Amino acid sequence: MEKLLANQYFLIGFKSLIVIIAGSILVKIISLMAGKILKKKLSSQTHILIKKFIFYIGWVIIIMTVLNIVGVKISVVLGAAGIMGIAFGFAAQTSVANIISGLFLISEKSFSIGDVIQIGDTVGVVDSVDLLSIKLKKFNNQYVRIPNENFIKSEVINITKYPIRRLDLNLGVAYKEDPEKVRDILFEIAKNNEYVLDNPEPNFIFTDFGKSSLKIFFGVWFQKQDYIATKNSIMFQIKRRLNEENIEIPFPHITVYRGEESKPFQFQKVNKN
Amino acid sequence: MNLWDKYNLKNNKYYFFKIGYLNLWIHKKDEEWFIGYKYDTEHHYNFLKDVKKPENIEWNQYLVSNTESNIEIKPSLPDKPLLINSKYDLYILPKSENIYFTDIPAFITINLVSTNESIELLSIPTKILSKTWVGNPSSENGVVSYSLTSKLYKTYEESRNNPVSIVVPLKIQNNSLTPFNFTALNIENRFLSIFQKENTFLTETISFNIKKNNQVNIRLNKDIYKDKNATLIKAPIDKMERNLLEKSFKILKNIK
Numbered sequence: 001m002e003k004l005l006a007n008q009y010f011l012i013g014f015k016s017l018i019v020i021i022a023g024s025i026l027v028k029i030i031s032l033m034a035g036k037i038l039k040k041k042l043s044s045q046t047h048i049l050i051k052k053f054i055f056y057i058g059w060v061i062i063i064m065t066v067l068n069i070v071g072v073k074i075s076v077v078l079g080a081a082g083i084m085g086i087a088f089g090f091a092a093q094t095s096v097a098n099i100i101s102g103l104f105l106i107s108e109k110s111f112s113i114g115d116v117i118q119i120g121d122t123v124g125v126v127d128s129v130d131l132l133s134i135k136l137k138k139f140n141n142q143y144v145r146i147p148n149e150n151f152i153k154s155e156v157i158n159i160t161k162y163p164i165r166r167l168d169l170n171l172g173v174a175y176k177e178d179p180e181k182v183r184d185i186l187f188e189i190a191k192n193n194e195y196v197l198d199n200p201e202p203n204f205i206f207t208d209f210g211k212s213s214l215k216i217f218f219g220v221w222f223q224k225q226d227y228i229a230t231k232n233s234i235m236f237q238i239k240r241r242l243n244e245e246n247i248e249i250p251f252p253h254i255t256v257y258r259g260e261e262s263k264p265f266q267f268q269k270v271n272k273n
Numbered sequence: 274m275n276l277w278d279k280y281n282l283k284n285n286k287y288y289f290f291k292i293g294y295l296n297l298w299i300h301k302k303d304e305e306w307f308i309g310y311k312y313d314t315e316h317h318y319n320f321l322k323d324v325k326k327p328e329n330i331e332w333n334q335y336l337v338s339n340t341e342s343n344i345e346i347k348p349s350l351p352d353k354p355l356l357i358n359s360k361y362d363l364y365i366l367p368k369s370e371n372i373y374f375t376d377i378p379a380f381i382t383i384n385l386v387s388t389n390e391s392i393e394l395l396s397i398p399t400k401i402l403s404k405t406w407v408g409n410p411s412s413e414n415g416v417v418s419y420s421l422t423s424k425l426y427k428t429y430e431e432s433r434n435n436p437v438s439i440v441v442p443l444k445i446q447n448n449s450l451t452p453f454n455f456t457a458l459n460i461e462n463r464f465l466s467i468f469q470k471e472n473t474f475l476t477e478t479i480s481f482n483i484k485k486n487n488q489v490n491i492r493l494n495k496d497i498y499k500d501k502n503a504t505l506i507k508a509p510i511d512k513m514e515r516n517l518l519e520k521s522f523k524i525l526k527n528i529k
Contacts, residue, residue: 162413164406191403198420199405221406223417 016066023065027058043112049102052131094149098132101148105129111158118157119146160224164197167220167230171238172213174248179206179214185245189237190220195230197221213250276318276436279345279386287326290346291319292381293399293437298327299383301342306335308383308395318436335385335394343386348379348439348474349396349507350462354418356405363425363455365483370446372478373425376438377460378402379474399437407459418459425455429473439467442478444494453483463510464493468503475503 031054038047068074089096106129111117115126117136122144124136134151136144159165173182183204190202200221208215222230242249282288282301290297293316300307309330355377365371382396408415429440441460447453458479465476478494497503 162411163415163417164410194401194403196403197406197417198403199407200410221410223404 015069023062031055098148101152116159165224169218174250177247186218195222195226287324289321289324295399307332345384345386347382349382355460356418356420358422358457360424365445365447365453373443374429375423379437379439440475444480447483449483466509467507469506470503
């Protein structure tokens with residue numbers, strides 16, 4: 001044992017191991033403690049980022065200390081790091097842009113973990129906000145990683161920012177129908193729907209005289225967690241009720257002719273006498 | 274029919290309660306209880322023993338560790354705040370003080386009762402209540418409340434429109450120099466208790482004091498606790514925070 005302890009390489013290795021084990025435990029404890037304290041005061045993504053920052057800084061200190069024990073001169077390492085930093089800077093432009101974008105996103109507080117957001121065609125629940133990217137869980141259970149830079153450059157819609165939302169429905173009824181009667185029916189459906197809120201009141205707009213129908217916009221308010229229940233129930237109720245009232249919902253008809261066997265409709269002039 | 278009672282239910286039988294618009298079935302099978310309900314458009318009250326097993330109904334199943342067969346039906350307050358819109362615009366004239374009564378629909382709470390304890394199985398409304406947002410839609414500060422329109426009455430006897438309602442006394446004192454327009458009230462049910470006085474259920478009195486600068490001071494009057502003819506049926510869920518009551522009232526004033 002004495003011989004072993006006298007061995008310089010063993011001693012260096014042993015010291016390094018102690019620093020790594022003790023350092024990693026210390027970093028873990030500080031990171032956890034900071035997380036617990038900051039969780040109450042800061043948003044979830046900010047406190048996760050601070051925890052990660054503490055973790056990485058802690059490991060940089062551990063590595064520097066181990067290098068010092070091994071006998072590597074820190075000044076030389078830092079000098080080399082400076083040169084490498086320039087090379088690395090060129091190579092890591094995108095990563096740096098993502099990190100800076102991430103900091104802007106956090107300070108803006110446009111969304112937080114658990115919000116449903118839309119970026120481009122992607123809609124999903126924010127699962128994590130990290131230094132380089134934001135992870136979304138899509139509703140079909142796909143996991144999407146989107147670089148932070150994209151969030152700064154693109155339009156992001158936070159669908160569940162507020163506790164209530166409006167469900168926008170666009171429908172058309174035939175020209176023969178009375179739009180005032182349709183309006184009254186829609187308001188009655190909304191009033192009796194268990195998910196639709198009385199206040200704010202539903203919005204009805206007679207939007208346009210369309211090519212083949214009278215265009216109507218109808219918007220109803222609901223609690224954000226009731227989206228599917230509200231949409232399904234109100235769509236079923238509108239279809240059922242309009243059928244009961246014999247109100248026609250027109251739709252475009254397309255007739256397809258195939259090959260020479262199928263001829264277009266024949267028109268014949270008929271004399272009136 | 275006295276709805277608010279204990280019921281001894283036999284094993285393997287179906288029992289039916291018609292409470293306003295609510296159709297309620299209760300079934301006991303050894304150590305399992307099944308409760309199913311749905312709403313329809315007929316409004317009346319009835320209790321039937323040994324009915325047929327209902328079809329097209331979703332059951333709530335409860336597993337218990339004993340074969341106790343007593344259930345108790347008690348009133349409870351709605352599980353969300355309640356926005357009562359006054360049927361008529363009520364103007365409280367300066368230097369006047371009045372007590373009004375309004376009624377709110379009780380929820381039906383079904384408790385499993387044994388010799389030692391009472392366990393709540395289910396709490397449901399007797400009709401589907403519409404919901405409303407009290408606050409600014411583009412703000413996170415607001416609350417979803419049930420909503421109904423009701424009159425304010427001078428006596429609590431006339432405020433009882435159906436057997437499953439709870440009377441809320443409102444004491445309104447206008448110390449300002451202008452008439453006060455009272456249009457709606459958002460009741461935070463979780464701060465209120467339910468008392469039974471003879472055949473009526475009622476809560477504490479909510480007192481509104483409109484000050485000279487039109488600021489409204491709201492508090493709960495606990496005098497009913499001293500009334501020997503009143504029995505406490507259900508204690509409040511939360512301890513009242515005065516600023517919360519006033520906050521909800523302020524939100525209302527802003528949206529009107």
